[in-house]
Amino acid sequence: MAFLTQLPILPIILPMICAPLCLVMPDGRAPYLWASLVSVGTFVLCALLLSTVAESGAISYALGDWAPPLGIEYRIDLANALVLTLVSGVAALTIPFSYESIISEIDKRQTNLFYGAILICMVGLLGVTITADAFNVFVFLEISSLSTYALVALGGGVDRRALTAAFNYLVMGTIGATFFVIGIGLLYQSTGTLNMNDLRVQMAGEANHMIEAGFAFILVGLGLKAALFPMHLWLPNAYAYAPSAVSAFIAAASTKVAVYVLIRFTYTVFGADFAFISNLFDFVLLPLALAGMFIASIVAVFQEDVKRMLAYSSVGQIGYMLLGLSIGTEAGVQAAFIHIFNHGLMKAALFMSVACVMLRLGVHSCAGFHGLISRMPFTAAAFIVAGLSLVGIPLTAGFVSKWYLLQAAFDAGKPALGFLVVASSLIAVIYVGRIIELMVLRPVPTEGPLANPVREAPLSMLIPLWLMTGANLYLGVRTDWTAGLAERAAASLMGGT
Amino acid sequence: MAILQFIVERYNYWIFIILMMIGLYTVIARGNLVKKIIGLNIFQTSVFIYYISIGKIAGGTAPIYVPGDMERRTVHEEDHHGDGYNGKDHVATEETIRAKDHINGQSNDLHHGDALHQGDANELVTATGVAEGASGKVANLNAPALNRDLPANIHAGEANATIGAAPTSDKIANTASFNIKDSDAATGLGGEREPGLGQELAAASEIVANVLYSNPLPHVLILTAIVVGVATTAVGLSLAVRIREAYGTIEEDELETADTIAEFGKPDPDAPARAGAR
Numbered sequence: 001m002a003f004l005t006q007l008p009i010l011p012i013i014l015p016m017i018c019a020p021l022c023l024v025m026p027d028g029r030a031p032y033l034w035a036s037l038v039s040v041g042t043f044v045l046c047a048l049l050l051s052t053v054a055e056s057g058a059i060s061y062a063l064g065d066w067a068p069p070l071g072i073e074y075r076i077d078l079a080n081a082l083v084l085t086l087v088s089g090v091a092a093l094t095i096p097f098s099y100e101s102i103i104s105e106i107d108k109r110q111t112n113l114f115y116g117a118i119l120i121c122m123v124g125l126l127g128v129t130i131t132a133d134a135f136n137v138f139v140f141l142e143i144s145s146l147s148t149y150a151l152v153a154l155g156g157g158v159d160r161r162a163l164t165a166a167f168n169y170l171v172m173g174t175i176g177a178t179f180f181v182i183g184i185g186l187l188y189q190s191t192g193t194l195n196m197n198d199l200r201v202q203m204a205g206e207a208n209h210m211i212e213a214g215f216a217f218i219l220v221g222l223g224l225k226a227a228l229f230p231m232h233l234w235l236p237n238a239y240a241y242a243p244s245a246v247s248a249f250i251a252a253a254s255t256k257v258a259v260y261v262l263i264r265f266t267y268t269v270f271g272a273d274f275a276f277i278s279n280l281f282d283f284v285l286l287p288l289a290l291a292g293m294f295i296a297s298i299v300a301v302f303q304e305d306v307k308r309m310l311a312y313s314s315v316g317q318i319g320y321m322l323l324g325l326s327i328g329t330e331a332g333v334q335a336a337f338i339h340i341f342n343h344g345l346m347k348a349a350l351f352m353s354v355a356c357v358m359l360r361l362g363v364h365s366c367a368g369f370h371g372l373i374s375r376m377p378f379t380a381a382a383f384i385v386a387g388l389s390l391v392g393i394p395l396t397a398g399f400v401s402k403w404y405l406l407q408a409a410f411d412a413g414k415p416a417l418g419f420l421v422v423a424s425s426l427i428a429v430i431y432v433g434r435i436i437e438l439m440v441l442r443p444v445p446t447e448g449p450l451a452n453p454v455r456e457a458p459l460s461m462l463i464p465l466w467l468m469t470g471a472n473l474y475l476g477v478r479t480d481w482t483a484g485l486a487e488r489a490a491a492s493l494m495g496g497t
Numbered sequence: 498m499a500i501l502q503f504i505v506e507r508y509n510y511w512i513f514i515i516l517m518m519i520g521l522y523t524v525i526a527r528g529n530l531v532k533k534i535i536g537l538n539i540f541q542t543s544v545f546i547y548y549i550s551i552g553k554i555a556g557g558t559a560p561i562y563v564p565g566d567m568e569r570r571t572v573h574e575e576d577h578h579g580d581g582y583n584g585k586d587h588v589a590t591e592e593t594i595r596a597k598d599h600i601n602g603q604s605n606d607l608h609h610g611d612a613l614h615q616g617d618a619n620e621l622v623t624a625t626g627v628a629e630g631a632s633g634k635v636a637n638l639n640a641p642a643l644n645r646d647l648p649a650n651i652h653a654g655e656a657n658a659t660i661g662a663a664p665t666s667d668k669i670a671n672t673a674s675f676n677i678k679d680s681d682a683a684t685g686l687g688g689e690r691e692p693g694l695g696q697e698l699a700a701a702s703e704i705v706a707n708v709l710y711s712n713p714l715p716h717v718l719i720l721t722a723i724v725v726g727v728a729t730t731a732v733g734l735s736l737a738v739r740i741r742e743a744y745g746t747i748e749e750d751e752l753e754t755a756d757t758i759a760e761f762g763k764p765d766p767d768a769p770a771r772a773g774a775r
Contacts, residue, residue, distance in 0.1 A: 135718050142725045149732050153739065160743035164752055167736045171524060174537055174729050181544055181722060188715070189551045 007052065008061035008074045011045045011088065011126050014038065019119035022112045029099075035115035036096040039122065043085075043092035046126070050081040054485065058492070060132075068132070069195035075132035078489035082337060082482075083129045083260045086344045090252040090468075091122045094348060097464035098245035100457075101355045105243045106154045114154055118249060121147040125257045134184045134194045134269070137261060138177060141225065144257075145173045148250055152242040165237035172234040176224025183217030186210055187269075199269050212276050218265055219280070226258035228322065229292030232315040239311035244355030244364070247307060251314055252348035256340045259321045263336060266325065267493040278328060285326040290420060292319030297427040301434070306357075307364045309431055310350050313390065316424065317343045323417065324405055330487075330494045331408035337486035339401035342389070342475060346398055349386035349468040353379045356457035356465065361450060369435055371444035376456050380439045382469040387432040389472045392425050396476040404483060509550035516543035528749040530737040534730055541726040545719045552715030560713030 018038040022031040053059060058077035062068055076084070095118060102114055124144025128137050149170045155162030188194055190210045191202035203211055220231075227235040235255075239247050270277055293316050300312035317339070324336030354364050356379040361368040373380040389396035392403075402425060409417040445451045456462070475482055504511065516539055523536025741747050744755050 135721075139721055139725070142729070146725075146728055146732055149736070153736055156739060156743060160740075161756055163736060163740045163743055164756070167530060167733065167740060170729065170733050170736065171533055171537060174733075175521070175524065175540070177725075178541055178544055182547065185544070185548055185551065185715075194714075 004052075007045065007049060008059055008076055008130065009063070011042050011049065011084065012074075012123060012130065014045065015042050015119045015126075016123045019116045019123065022116035022119065025112050027108055027111055031112040031115040032095075032099045032102075035119055036092075038119060039088065039091040039095040042122065042126070043088040046081070046084040046088040049076055050078075050085045050485075053078055053081045054488075069193050069198035072136055073132040073195055073197075074130050075197070076130060077492050078485055079264070079337065079493050080129045080260065082341060082485055082489055083257060084126055086341050087122065087125045087129065087253045087257065090249060090344055090348050091118070093464040093468050094245055094249040094252070094352065095119075097248070097352055097355070097461050099460055101245045101359050101461065102243060104359050105245075106157050110154060110157075114151070114243075114246075117147045117150050117154075118246070120144075121151060121249070121254075125253050128257050128261060132196045134187065134196055134199065135181075136194075138181050138184060141180070141258075141261075142177055144254065145177065145225070148238075148254060149173070151246045151250070152238045154246065155242045158243075159241050161237065162241035165234075165241045169234040169238045172224055172231070176221045176231075178221070179217045179224070180221030183214045183219075183221060186214035186217065190214070196264070196269050200271055203270070207274055207276065211270075211274075215265075215270060215274075215277070215280075219262070219284075222258050222262045222265070226255050226262060227315050227318055229288045229296065229315060229319060232292070232296065232318075235315060236308050236311040239314065239351075240305055240308040240364075244307075244351065244358045247311075248348050248351035248355060251310065251351050252344040255314065255318055256321075256344050259318060259325075259336070259340060262322075263325055263333065263493065267333070281326040281328050285322055289319040289322040289326055290417075292316055293323065293420070293424040294427070297424050297431070301427065301431045303431075305365050306354055306369065306435060307351070309435075310347065310354070313428065313431065314343075314347060316428070317347075317390075319424075320401070320405060320421065323421070324408060327408050327412050327414065327417070329408060329412045330490050331404070331411050333490040333493060334483070334486045335401060335404040335408045337489050338404050338482050341482055341486070342397035342401045342472075345468060345471050345475065346386045346389040346396075349382060349465065349472060350390065352461070352465045352468060353383040353386065356461050359457060359461070360454040363450070366435070366438060367445070367450060369438045370442040370450070372439040375444060375454050378462050378466070379457050382465050383439065384436055385469050386472055387436060389476065391428045391432050394476075395473065397472045397482075399476055400479045400483065404486075509546070513543050513547040513550070516540075516546065530740065530747040530749065531734070534733045534737065537733065538726065538730060541722070541729075545722060545726075548715040548719045548722070552712040554709060554711045557709045557711035560710045560716065563708050 015038050018034065022035060025031045025034065049059070053076055058075060060068070061074040061076075063072040063074060066072070095115070098114075098118075102111055106114060121144050124140045124142070124147060127140030128144065131137055131140065149166050152169060153163055153166035156166075184194070187199060187203075190206070190208070191199055193199055193202055222228075224231045224234075239251055242250065266277060296312045296315035296319065300309045300316065303309035303312060321336045321339050321343070324332045324334075324339060326332070327335075356376065357368050357372065358364050360376060369380075372383075385396065389398035392398040392401075402421065405421055406418045409415065409421065457465075520536050520538070520540025520543060523539060524533050525536075527533055527536060737747050740752070744752055746752060746755070
């Protein structure tokens with residue numbers, strides 16, 4: 001039982017201790033196997049946490065046995081257990097996936113650094129999700145961000161633009177984090193506490209400008225981290241030039257975690273009873289979400305680089321999540337959570353299949369996808385399935401999230417939003433359909449460097465890729481699992497416990 | 498004039514805001530990557546100043562534990578709550594009395610000094626005086642320390658006098674312990690040093706009787722944030738080094754031109770929007 005009582009801390013402690021060990025290992029397979037083992041172990045721990053929370057309700061864990069609100073509290077309810085499972089699950093598939101892809105894309109001497117950094121990045125993201133202490137969120141946010149800057153910069157070996165992308169990401173990410181800290185400082189100054197639940201208690205009924213300013217700073221800070229539409233400029237280059245396996249991980253996990261924190265702050269810390277929040281939703285978040293959905297999706301249509309196209313699509317998809325949030329009903333938050341989870345799965349699968357193409361053909365531009373279905377059938381099929389999921393075709397996970405989003409919009413008496421969701425999905429049809437057309441209908445190039453015959457991607461990549469794709473299909477059919485959990489998560493968040 | 502007063506009273510926030518804006522402006526307006534990092538640093542430092550200034554309490558001392566202060570607070574609480582007595586305090590009280598007896602044997606006249614009569618009979622007054630020639634090393638006079646042989650092992654130049662209402666018996670426990678670092682004085686505490694000590698104790702007791710600490714938490718938070726800031730600067734500067742190795746420049750506009758030429762072979766007017774840097 002001692003194990004179970006300490007369970008909440010284990011997903012953080014285990015990879016945090018294990019990550020530096022990668023640095024002392026020799027190059028080659030050892031750090032890869034070690035990191036894979038650790039990530040799978042972390043996933044098992046997070047799944048255990050999720051099942052415990054689903055059965056017996058939220059867990060509160062006092063770090064170092066210092067009772068909250070004075071001590072740091074880890075609080076796991078369904079909402080963050082779901083995100084924890086997503087993050088660790090994506091890591092548990094992308095790290096085993098990454099071996100071949102990484103040795104082809106980065107300097108061999110840097111591979112052990114890569115595995116150390118990606119584990120630390122995972123720790124940061126898990127820590128942001130698990131903690132109930134507002135300042136702790138900042139610390140973990142920066143742990144994950146700093147390792148992400150390094151991970152993105154590792155792509156500099158193939159394309160030097162990764163370096164400038166990482167630098168821009170660093171500047172914007174640091175500004176975002178600092179805004180977040182200012183927001184926390186304002187809240188701390190007006191309440192004297194950092195524990196999220198205690199903040200809520202202290203702030204109840206006290207709507208003053210200081211708290212409003214605090215929320216504004218937090219919103220901007222997290223908006224930068226989450227690539228909320230006008231603050232997304234760091235994202236396309238970072239995703240496009242990072243090593244392919246890194247793109248798969250951060251695209252699936254990092255922005256989702258920032259959106260989760262935003263939802264957490266909105267409901268657990270502030271609560272919907274603050275009048276300014278609903279105004280903010282209607283006049284700031286909703287227009288930005290809609291603008292992101294349309295503008296970023298339209299920009300995605302015109303991208304020549306598939307990774308960059310997927311990156312712009314990510315910005316658009318963040319719009320759906322924030323749309324769900326800004327509807328402001330329980331169904332809306334539920335839809336946001338479902339989409340956080342499902343979008344993580346589909347983006348991971350899409351970026352993983354691009355990584356396979358990158359490994360065999362050495363490019364991630366559209367040119368590499370010509371006739372791919374006959375050259376690398378499994379990779380191409382995975383891309384098609386995940387792409388359809390991104391569009392929201394029935395029987396895929398994407399359909400589930402769009403469906404709940406539509407339902408939330410119509411239930412809230414905002415049918416116009418529903419139509420806009422459908423309309424922007426049609427843009428997704430264009431940009432995904434364009435790549436599918438290249439893969440299925442175009443002939444294989446007959447001249448140039450891309451004409452050389454290629455083999456299918458190795459099994460070490462295909463198996464994680466298809467596990468991820470399978471998850472998209474499975475959760476597209478078993479809708480009760482995600483939807484049920486997300487519904488309870490939204491209920492517990494909105495219930496204000 | 499009211500506006501002027503409004504501004505002057507909140508000068509720390511104005512410093513914070515001005516620094517913050519300087520930092521942000523530098524990040525946005527400068528094309529040189531190192532200058533951007535410097536701007537980022539100014540921006541982050543302004544937030545450190547903000548945090549530290551919200552932790553400051555007017556008249557408060559640095560949040561470093563003053564010996565005996567906690568005992569005073571404990572007794573305060575027990576006065577308020579009546580039955581808030583527990584075993585731990587009992588031990589502490591006993592130790593205090595033991596220490597008193599121990600020291601009384603060596604310096605009888607010390608606890609008849611002025612300091613001891615200033616405190617209310619129901620209030621525990623802790624006096625800390627720094628003996629002459631002391632180096633300032635602090636020894637906390639809590640229970641474990643008292644267990645040991647007091648005059649022999651305390652090297653910090655401090656004297657601690659305590660008067661309090663012992664929660665168990667309403668009996669006043671007088672404790673005086675003092676220490677002299679000078680090696681020549683270690684053997685004897687009497688004689689010529691006594692008058693000076695008494696005066697210092699009197700002065701110190703007034704200060705310590707109302708110890709007011711600044712809030713330590715923002716300092717701790719900002720220590721963490723400083724570590725994060727240093728790490729960010731290190732990563733940013735090393736990225737700048739790598740960029741210079743790869744491009745031969747760290748000027749943002751030249752980097753964009755280089756990328757555009759590499760991709761299209763000629764300068765492209767759309768470059769800034771596409772590169773996403775601006």
